Amino acid sequence: MLVTRNNNELMPSLFNELLNWGNSYAPEMHCATPKMNISETDKDYEMELCVPGLKKEDLSISIDTDNQLVVEMSKEHKKEEKDGRKWLRREFSSTQFKQVFTLPDNVKREQISAKVEHGILTITMPKFTEDEKKALAQKIDIQ
Numbered sequence: 001m002l003v004t005r006n007n008n009e010l011m012p013s014l015f016n017e018l019l020n021w022g023n024s025y026a027p028e029m030h031c032a033t034p035k036m037n038i039s040e041t042d043k044d045y046e047m048e049l050c051v052p053g054l055k056k057e058d059l060s061i062s063i064d065t066d067n068q069l070v071v072e073m074s075k076e077h078k079k080e081e082k083d084g085r086k087w088l089r090r091e092f093s094s095t096q097f098k099q100v101f102t103l104p105d106n107v108k109r110e111q112i113s114a115k116v117e118h119g120i121l122t123i124t125m126p127k128f129t130e131d132e133k134k135a136l137a138q139k140i141d142i143q
Contacts, residue, residue, distance in 0.1 A: 033097055034073075034121075045107065045125040049099075052119035059121060061114050069101040069112070071123070106133070 037048040051059065051073065060072040074096040103109070107125045114123045128136070 033099070036099075042127070044127055045104070047101075047121075047123040047125075049121040049123075050119065051116065051121045054116065054119070054121075056116050059114075059116065061112075061123065063103070063109055063112070067103050067109075069103050069123070069125075071097075071099045071101070071121075073097050 035050040039046050049071065054073060054075060058073055058075045060070075060074075062070050062072075064070055103125070104127075106127045108128060111126045112123065114121060116122075
């Protein structure tokens with residue numbers, strides 16, 4: 001499985017935090033890349049992504065036209081205080097990420113499943129067996 005990690009955020013994020021850039025013009029926006037584990041057995045591939053505090057509604061998993069698994073998250077954090085004050089200015093922040101993985105040819109795309117439990121997103125990708133691979137092969141008659 002080829003993993004493509006878009007992790008070009010380190011230096012800009014580091015400088016933005018040190019210099020406090022961007023906070024006076026727009027709401028604070030964080031870009032997070034979750035820690036992950038990827039394992040393989042004879043029957044499947046399994047990915048575990050650390051997503052503490054997220055619900056399934058915050059996550060989106062899809063397969064694009066290039067046979068890539070796309071994992072996205074978007075969560076808006078609102079600070080609410082109930083002291084009866086009229087707000088003149090409130091700051092919102094959100095966290096988002098998008099991770100793209102190239103799927104191997106031996107994955108049963110239609111049987112990929114995912115679940116979120118205890119802050120861990122688990123994506124299971126079953127593999128084709130040798131017999132199933134042979135059944136996919138077909139002979140084309142020449143007319």
